[in-house]
Amino acid sequence: MTYSNIMFETTDGISTITFNRPKALNALNSDLLGELDRALQEIIGNEEIRVLVLTGTGEKAFVAGADITELAKLDTLSAKVFINKGLSIINKIAELPIPAIAAVNGFALGGGLEIAMACDFIYASTSARFGQPEINLGLIPGYGGTQRLPRIIGIGRAKELLLSGKMISAEEAYRLGIVNRTLAPDALMGEVMNIAREMATKGKVALRAIKQAVNYGLNVDLPSGLRIETDAFAVCLASSDAKEGTSAFLEKRKPLFKGRLIP
Ligand code: CAA
Numbered sequence: 589m590t591y592s593n594i595m596f597e598t599t600d601g602i603s604t605i606t607f608n609r610p611k612a613l614n615a616l617n618s619d620l621l622g623e624l625d626r627a628l629q630e631i632i633g634n635e636e637i638r639v640l641v642l643t644g645t646g647e648k649a650f651v652a653g654a655d656i657t658e659l660a661k662l663d664t665l666s667a668k669v670f671i672n673k674g675l676s677i678i679n680k681i682a683e684l685p686i687p688a689i690a691a692v693n694g695f696a697l698g699g700g701l702e703i704a705m706a707c708d709f710i711y712a713s714t715s716a717r718f719g720q721p722e723i724n725l726g727l728i729p730g731y732g733g734t735q736r737l738p739r740i741i742g743i744g745r746a747k748e749l750l751l752s753g754k755m756i757s758a759e760e761a762y763r764l765g766i767v768n769r770t771l772a773p774d775a776l777m778g779e780v781m782n783i784a785r786e787m788a789t790k791g792k793v794a795l796r797a798i799k800q801a802v803n804y805g806l807n808v809d810l811p812s813g814l815r816i817e818t819d820a821f822a823v824c825l826a827s828s829d830a831k832e833g834t835s836a837f838l839e840k841r842k843p844l845f846k847g848r849l850i851p
Contacts, residue, residue: 589630593620595645596627601638601788602781603631606645613652614644616674616699620655625677631684635850638788638795640684641780642707643691644700647715647773650690653698656725671730674699678731681706682803685796685849687787691780692716693773697755701766702731705740708799710766711780712758713773718766719755739806741765791829791845797821 589596595606605627607614614620631637644650654674662670681688681703690696690704692712697719704710704718712718720733728734729750738746741764749756761767771779787795797820805813824830829847836843 589626591623591627593617594623594627596623596630598634598637600785601636602641602784603627603637603639604641604643606643607649607651608645610645610648612655613649613695614700615652615655616703617655617658618670621674621677625680628677628680628684631686632680633850635792635848638686638790638792639784640681640686640688641691641784642681642688642703643777643780644693647694647713649694649700650692650696650716651700651703652695653700653721654730659725659727675731678703678706685799686792687784687795687799689780689784691776692718692758692767693776697721698729698733699731702729702733702736705736705766706732709768710761711769711771711776711783712761712767713776714758714770715773716758716761716767716770717755718758718761719753720750721753721755723751723753737766789845791824791827791833791843791847792849793827793829793847794824796849797824 593609595608597604605624607620609615609620631640688707690707690710692704692710693716695717696704698721701718701720720729720737722729734750737749745764758767758770762770801817801820805816827847829845832845833843
């Protein structure tokens with residue numbers, strides 16, 4: 589499959605999607621979103637892929653948001669269709685059965701921050717900038733920003749960013765808990781690949797179970813969340829990965845996880 593608005597490659601079970609419209613700071617137009625969707629479908633269908641990394645071409649931008657040229661042409665009905673389509677693609681990142689890491693190398697604004705927040709966690713270059721500037725366009729976020737940002741940093745801090753549209757540094761994003769680590773620009777991808785490689789050695793069944801327990805559990809009350817965890821634990825325990833992991837521990841050797849998600 590060919591891609592021109594993203595680059596999509598897989599090495600040793602780690603896929604990397606690189607947003608690749610540098611002249612528009614990797615803004616999300618329909619073509620790019622369509623290619624992102626295809627790449628995500630490929631990942632979902634490929635049992636060998638164990639971790640996904642998302643980043644942007646160059647050092648200037650991760651993604652500078654939805655493509656404003658396209659947004660400007662929409663009316664009420666087409667806006668709903670357009671935004672729903674993009675949102676469903678971005679939600680696929682959150683729903684992936686494997687970990688997704690955002691390697692934010694520059695501007696992560698609007699839809700760019702929303703993509704990063706749909707990932708499981710974010711590492712950022714010290715030169716990265718974050719924000720939900722839609723208010724400056726007379727708009728609001730449409731790819732989850734009003735929902736995911738307050739869940740990550742709290743209501744007051746999220747409202748301050750959403751209502752002011754101000755941009756914050758990587759350091760500030762780290763302080764707020766948006767970003768797990770800040771790294772020098774030339775160290776970013778190396779460190780992201782290190783943690784990706786570490787996760788790629790784990791059992792796929794348990795990786796998926798952790799993602800689902802955290803993601804679904806956060807949207808329900810604590811007793812229901814704990815029930816989700818109990819059920820997921822039981823599923824993991826019955827998996828070949830758990831048999832391998834516990835046997836390897838008792839036999840004092842390294843586990844080799846081969847558990848499959850696709851029958
Ligand atoms: N859509 C389309 N084109 C964009 C873009 C976007 N979101 N962001 C940048 N570009 C284009 C610029 O128009 C410019 O193109 P030309 O060279 O053809 O003029 C090129 O990328 C380089 O950008 P700048 O010259 O503006 O670069 P800069 O360094 O001076 O500024 C910036 C960088 C601060 C990121 C600025 O480009 C900017 O503010 N971009 C818009 C950011 C934004 O508002 N994002 C939210 C979009 S709405 C959204 O995302 C809604 C949603 O939730 C779904």
